[in-house]
Amino acid sequence: MNSYFSLVLHAHLPFVLHREPDRLEERWLFEAVSESYIPLLWGLESCSSEVKYTLSLSPPLLEMLANKTFQERYLAHIRNTQELLLKERDYVTKPEEISVVEFYIERFKKIKETFLEWNCDLISAYRYFMIENKVEGITSSATHAILPYIQTEQGIRSQIQYGLNCFEHHFGFKPDGFWLPECAFSPGVDKVLYEEGVRYVFVDEDTIRKLDPESPRPNTPVFSPHGIVLFPRCVNTSKKVWDATTGYPGDYDYREFYRDVGYDRDHDYIAPHIHPDGIRVDTGLKYYRITGDTEAKEIYVRENALRKAEQHSKDFIDTVCESIKECNTGSASVTLAAFDAELFGHWWFEGPEWLQTLVKSEKTNIPWITPKEFIIRHYQELQTHHTCFSTWGRNGYGEVWLNKSNAWIYRHLHAMEHELIKQMTIHKNPDPLTQRALDQLNREWLLATSSDWTFIMDQQSASEYADYRLKEHISVFNQLVKELNEKQVFESIVQEHEERYPFFHWQKASIYSSPHDEYILSKPIVKSNDDKLNILMLSWEFPPMVVGGLSRHVFDLSRSLAKQGHQVYVITCAVDGYPEYEINQGVYVYRVRGAQPHHDDFYHWAGSLNLAMSELGLQLGAQITFDCIHAHDWIVSVAAKGLKHQLQIPLHSTIHATEYGRNKGIHNDRQAAIHHKEWELMYESKHIIVCSAYMKRELMEVFHIPRDKITIIPNGVESDLIETEKQSADWKKNFGGRSCFHVFSLGRMVPEKGFQTLIEASALLKNDYPDIKFIIAGKGPMLEEYRHMARHKGLEDQVFFVGFVSDEERNHYLHESDAVIFPSHYEPFGIVALEGMAADTPVIVSDTGGLGDIIDHEENGLKVYPGNPQSIRDQIIRLYKDPELATRISKQAREDVHTKYSWKEISTKTVEVLNSYKKKPTMAGVK
Numbered sequence: 001m002n003s004y005f006s007l008v009l010h011a012h013l014p015f016v017l018h019r020e021p022d023r024l025e026e027r028w029l030f031e032a033v034s035e036s037y038i039p040l041l042w043g044l045e046s047c048s049s050e051v052k053y054t055l056s057l058s059p060p061l062l063e064m065l066a067n068k069t070f071q072e073r074y075l076a077h078i079r080n081t082q083e084l085l086l087k088e089r090d091y092v093t094k095p096e097e098i099s100v101v102e103f104y105i106e107r108f109k110k111i112k113e114t115f116l117e118w119n120c121d122l123i124s125a126y127r128y129f130m131i132e133n134k135v136e137g138i139t140s141s142a143t144h145a146i147l148p149y150i151q152t153e154q155g156i157r158s159q160i161q162y163g164l165n166c167f168e169h170h171f172g173f174k175p176d177g178f179w180l181p182e183c184a185f186s187p188g189v190d191k192v193l194y195e196e197g198v199r200y201v202f203v204d205e206d207t208i209r210k211l212d213p214e215s216p217r218p219n220t221p222v223f224s225p226h227g228i229v230l231f232p233r234c235v236n237t238s239k240k241v242w243d244a245t246t247g248y249p250g251d252y253d254y255r256e257f258y259r260d261v262g263y264d265r266d267h268d269y270i271a272p273h274i275h276p277d278g279i280r281v282d283t284g285l286k287y288y289r290i291t292g293d294t295e296a297k298e299i300y301v302r303e304n305a306l307r308k309a310e311q312h313s314k315d316f317i318d319t320v321c322e323s324i325k326e327c328n329t330g331s332a333s334v335t336l337a338a339f340d341a342e343l344f345g346h347w348w349f350e351g352p353e354w355l356q357t358l359v360k361s362e363k364t365n366i367p368w369i370t371p372k373e374f375i376i377r378h379y380q381e382l383q384t385h386h387t388c389f390s391t392w393g394r395n396g397y398g399e400v401w402l403n404k405s406n407a408w409i410y411r412h413l414h415a416m417e418h419e420l421i422k423q424m425t426i427h428k429n430p431d432p433l434t435q436r437a438l439d440q441l442n443r444e445w446l447l448a449t450s451s452d453w454t455f456i457m458d459q460q461s462a463s464e465y466a467d468y469r470l471k472e473h474i475s476v477f478n479q480l481v482k483e484l485n486e487k488q489v490f491e492s493i494v495q496e497h498e499e500r501y502p503f504f505h506w507q508k509a510s511i512y513s514s515p516h517d518e519y520i521l522s523k524p525i526v527k528s529n530d531d532k533l534n535i536l537m538l539s540w541e542f543p544p545m546v547v548g549g550l551s552r553h554v555f556d557l558s559r560s561l562a563k564q565g566h567q568v569y570v571i572t573c574a575v576d577g578y579p580e581y582e583i584n585q586g587v588y589v590y591r592v593r594g595a596q597p598h599h600d601d602f603y604h605w606a607g608s609l610n611l612a613m614s615e616l617g618l619q620l621g622a623q624i625t626f627d628c629i630h631a632h633d634w635i636v637s638v639a640a641k642g643l644k645h646q647l648q649i650p651l652h653s654t655i656h657a658t659e660y661g662r663n664k665g666i667h668n669d670r671q672a673a674i675h676h677k678e679w680e681l682m683y684e685s686k687h688i689i690v691c692s693a694y695m696k697r698e699l700m701e702v703f704h705i706p707r708d709k710i711t712i713i714p715n716g717v718e719s720d721l722i723e724t725e726k727q728s729a730d731w732k733k734n735f736g737g738r739s740c741f742h743v744f745s746l747g748r749m750v751p752e753k754g755f756q757t758l759i760e761a762s763a764l765l766k767n768d769y770p771d772i773k774f775i776i777a778g779k780g781p782m783l784e785e786y787r788h789m790a791r792h793k794g795l796e797d798q799v800f801f802v803g804f805v806s807d808e809e810r811n812h813y814l815h816e817s818d819a820v821i822f823p824s825h826y827e828p829f830g831i832v833a834l835e836g837m838a839a840d841t842p843v844i845v846s847d848t849g850g851l852g853d854i855i856d857h858e859e860n861g862l863k864v865y866p867g868n869p870q871s872i873r874d875q876i877i878r879l880y881k882d883p884e885l886a887t888r889i890s891k892q893a894r895e896d897v898h899t900k901y902s903w904k905e906i907s908t909k910t911v912e913v914l915n916s917y918k919k920k921p922t923m924a925g926v927k
Contacts (some may be wrong), residue, residue: 001318002332003219003324004380006231007358008202009036010179011341012058012144014452017070019499022276029064030077033122036345037065037112039352041125043359049133051359051368053757055126055341057141057178059166062123063503066170071120074137078112084273084283088261091269100287103302107646123170130171136370138177139167145449147400148186148389154415157192162446162507164196169506176200176372181451182401183207183233183338183392190224199852200229200371202232202338204392206656208232211385219323219333221374223384231371233392237323237837239349240316242339248312249348252290254305256297257347261285286349289412299401309350313545331380334369338392405463412474416445418615419481424509427484435508437489440497441480447501448473453909475765476500487710491811531916533627534567536620536643538613538636540606542572543591547748549715549831550656553691556718562586569620571639592616603670606635613639620648628652628914634659634674637681643872644684650917653685656693660702661826661849662752676712679703684915689910691715694849698921714854716903717834722812731812740771741880744817744841746810746832747824749780754823754846754867759789761823761872773798775813777805778922813841819879819886827851827868834901837861837893842886844875854901858894859883860893 013032016025040055064070088101108833118125130137141147142162150156160178160495168174177875178198180189185203200221207230208218219818221231241247248254262274262283274281288297289305327333341753345350369377393400402410420441426435448470456466476497483489490546498505537558541551558568564583574580574593581590581772592615594608613636620626621643631640631653644651660666666675682688688710690696696712699705732738747753755776765772774801776786783801805813814820820836833851836843843861845851855861862878864871879886899905 002330003021003327004332004334004367004374005320005324006039006369006371006374007335008056008179008336008338008371009053009059009341010038010140010177010338011061012056012140013061013064013342014450015060015143015221015447015501015503017065017067017502021073024275024279024281025462027077027281029070030074031284032280032342032346033065033074033115034078034081034108034111034351035349036342037122038111038356039345040341041114041122041129042110043352043356044121044129046356046865047129047134052134052136052370053359053368054136054138054177054370054372055443056140057126057136057167058144058179059142059163060144060503062139062166062170066537066671067502069502071687075112075115075120076113078108080273081284082108082112084261084270084285087269088285090497091265094299095494096301097287100300100302102390104285105575129823132452134179137171138175138179139163139374140179141167141181143450144181144452145446146181146184146391146398146451146454148190149398149402149413149495150449151417152421153188153192154421156189157196158442159446159449160192160198161194162504164198165507172377184390184398185223185230186281186389187386188852189227190228191800193228194226195405198228200231200375202336202371203232203387204390204396205232206396207387207390207582210415213388217327217331217333219327219335221334221371221382225384225386226653229371229375229379230387231374234323234335236334237316237319238337238339240319241337242343248316248354249343249351250290251308251312252292253301254290254310255286255300255305255349255664256288256290257286257349259286259288259297260862261287268598270731282506306348306353309354312356313354316354316358317366322364324367331493332374332381334371334374336371336423349793371797380845383553388527389489390842400458401451401454403458405460406457409448409454409470412470413445413449416448416477420445420476422619423481423484433491433494434484436491436494436498437480437484439509440494441477441484443501443504444473444477444480444497447503448477451467453898470782532565532567533561534624534913535561535569535628535914536617536626536647536649537568537570537630538617538640538643539570539632539633540573540609540635541632542591544578545573545575550632552831553654553656555714556716556903557907557910558587560716560903561911563904563905564911566911567624568905569624569626571616571620573609590616592619603673607638608638610642613644617643618646620835626694630654630914631685632656634677634681635686637677638680641684650686650914651684652689652914652917654689654691655680655699656691657695657826658698658702661698664826685709687913689713689913692849692853694853697837698909707738711909713906714835714901715831715902716906717831717838717897718903731809732816735775736771736773736797740773741769741819742817743819743821743876744777744793744813744836745774745821745823746777746805746813747822749783749786751782752824752826753778754825755782755868756789757869758821758823758872759786759793759795760869761801762790762795762875763793765876766795766798769877770798770866772876773800775800775802775817776812777802777810779804802804811839814841817841819844819876820834821862821872822846822851823866823872824848824851831832833861834897837890837901838897840890840894842879842890843893844872844879854896859889860896861889 013029016028074151085105091103092098093605129135140163141159145159145160147156164174174197176199178193178201180201183202183204185207189190202894205218218232221229224230251445260282262270265888273283289300323335344355352372380411390396391398423438423441427438431439434510448525453466453470456462539554541547543551543555545551558570559567569588571590571592574591592612594612626647626649628650629643633656640651658678663671666672691714692711696710699710700707732742735742762774787801814836820841824835824846827849833843833845845855845861845863846866847863848866855863857863862875864875
């Protein structure tokens with residue numbers, strides 16, 4: 001038998017234990033203890049170690065249960081309820097009502113006895129049953145935060161680590177399993193979980209249905225890429241219990257939740273047993289059964305309800321057995337039912353009795369197993385899959401916890417998260433009082449990130465309280481930050497905040513750290529010399545992130561500037577496997593990751609990247625006196641604009657291409673949005689640099705940029721970077737052999753690069769010049785379509801799409817081909833053409849954009865008409881038949897590279913532009 005059943009309960013409440021007594025929300029905890037947590041203990045007493053389930057106890061719940069103040073208040077609550085029951089015994093007159101009151105009298109007597117039996121410490125009771133092997137204990141994140149909605153790895157790690165530490169603090173060991181709050185999983189969370197010792201979690205069944213590669217069955221656990229076992233919740237089986245319409249709890253014989261004595265009795269009668277301010281509340285005494293969809297309710301009959309619970313338990317067993325039978329096809333699987341623990345007893349009063357019947361099902365055909373035991377038996381059979389973001393919430397995504405009613409909080413939570421990391425990094429060796437302030441700062445952030453507040457806002461159940469709690473934590477957090485920054489931390493104020501919520505006082509906040517912050521803080525403040533610049537450069541591309549020519553341009557320009565003695569700080573996009581910061585050939589490189597690093601929409605991905613860039617730019621600006629910002633293209637426009645105003649320094653931009661030019665106009669809303677970002681960057685810039693006269697004309701005509709605001713500084717090339725260690729034409733044997741005439745091209749596989757025209761030109765050459773071969777390198781969205789086009793035209797032996805090539809391979813192709821061609825329909829500059837010129841290989845380009853500016857026809861290269869296959873055919877034949885022409889234009893091209901297009905010359909001209917608008921120091925008293 002390789003198919004099993006597993007049950008998981010997750011016990012959690014938000015931290016509602018206030019310093020002041022009689023908070024309405026504190027009764028949530030009292031009700032859950034009386035109706036769920038203690039009745040679940042009664043069920044564990046009758047369990048055998050052969051049949052056990054998994055119980056998750058969240059840190060906020062554990063912290064409240066362990067608190068002496070709670071224990072005292074709960075006892076007082078029980079005594080008050082018992083006093084009310086004695087009054088009720090004299091108040092009711094009907095025999096069926098008397099029977100219900102007597103049931104409650106016995107029940108609350110047993111509740112009180114159980115609580116006192118464990119010395120008011122329910123944690124010790126659960127610890128006992130874990131030791132007795134009757135229940136498997138696990139925990140959740142520190143404050144039940146939605147982990148995918150936390151921005152930083154430090155924040156995710158703290159929620160996980162503090163949660164595990166809390167469980168260990170109360171139970172003496174760390175669990176192997178972990179309850180993801182709201183079953184919210186996203187790629188990357190598993191890495192931190194594994195590093196912290198977690199081995200399995202639970203996800204929604206739909207998560208398994210969307211795996212890559214696909215899973216054969218939804219009930220099959222799988223490994224995540226980082227080694228965490230993902231156990232899927234079986235929806236159809238679980239639905240029998242939790243569904244509000246068809247689930248068991250809706251049976252008419254079960255106790256009615258929404259009819260309570262606290263609202264049925266006269267106010268004077270009930271006043272001593274409700275809130276001291278006279279606010280009516282649930283007392284826990286509910287005398288009626290559901291009855292039906294009617295306001296008129298019949299009296300609750302306990303015996304009938306218990307019979308129904310037994311019937312429903314047997315029905316559930318049949319459902320489980322059927323599921324196990326369906327899944328028992330050879331490979332290991334598990335039908336896993338996962339629920340909130342409070343469903344059993346609080347929301348479904350008879351739930352604990354239903355559960356007791358279920359766990360006695362060892363006499364049936366149900367093969368029980370815990371997730372931990374399943375892994376021990378079957379880990380070698382599990383496969384590794386990639387998965388996406390998911391929750392067990394509405395529609396399987398995060399809309400419950402992120403929507404119009406609650407979205408406003410996340411900008412505050414993320415700002416708190418980053419500020420917390422910064423403060424922890426600044427205060428590495430704090431004095432005792434500062435440490436207390438940092439600890440409290442940590443608690444405020446943790447308590448604010450609870451998923452309960454956003455859930456409550458979505459449900460519109462206690463929104464005022466959720467709003468109050470969030471604003472309170474945000475306000476106190478900001479106050480503490482101000483005091484820390486001003487070095488005005490007062491013990492009385494810190495103590496006041498500590499006493500508001502007795503939470504995590506045993507835990508020191510010491511695991512937050514940012515390599516970025518540490519690096520920045522370790523650097524001395526750099527002041528510019530009169531003739532040298534401190535330049536903050538923004539570019540989404542930088543090696544090894546190479547998508548187009550932008551990456552090469554920024555790399556070459558920045559290192560050339562550094563050679564001249566300027567300080568260049570590049571903020572760019574993070575790349576897996578590469579450091580967050582490094583000094584690369586004298587350039588300070590910082591790589592940041594946006595909040596949505598895997599977003600499918602590039603526009604939104606860029607938006608989150610800009611936020612990360614802005615934040616780091618401000619941190620750098622606090623330590624380094626920058627003279628200017630140099631931004632490259634619209635993708636960094638938001639960060640560039642914001643940093644310009646916040647740091648109050650000039651902004652310059654280099655525009656490499658435009659959306660209008662790429663698409664020959666603006667045709668849809670997305671293009672219009674990018675077009676506006678481009679205009680906004682140019683508007684905010686003090687001066688604009690372009691690489692060609694073509695681009696200058698485009699900016700003037702399309703964006704109406706004044707002529708004197710634009711300077712043309714051509715692109716450049718470093719000949720050393722395209723040199724090869726040794727000449728070798730062995731690659732030619734794969735493309736017809738050494739005797740053939742090889743034409744090389746490379747670029748992104750997109751329409752504006754014109755490779756479709758090159759394919760058509762090849763078709764014109766095929767019959768008369770079969771020994772002319774085209775080798776095309778690069779990747780992009782059109783690659784497969786171009787390959788199909790070549791095959792369709794019968795050009796498999798003429799045109800070879802080789803995909804991505806390394807720098808070394810590219811260099812061999814450039815040096816050893818007979819010609820290099822760039823048939824672009826739109827090309828603002830085309831740095832690859834310069835690389836071909838530097839390789840001493842004749843270059844053919846389309847007479848468009850910057851390509852047309854750098855090539856003088858028949859002087860340093862040849863030009864063709866854009867989009868004209870016949871023109872390409874004619875110029876290739878000229879080179880094929882005239883070796884002297886090839887030699888002459890190649891020689892002139894190489895001379896031009898060393899004079900007009902050297903990076904030393906380009907960086908010098910760039911500095912002239914930046915220096916002319918350098919921020920001047922202000923003299924005291926002079927404006």
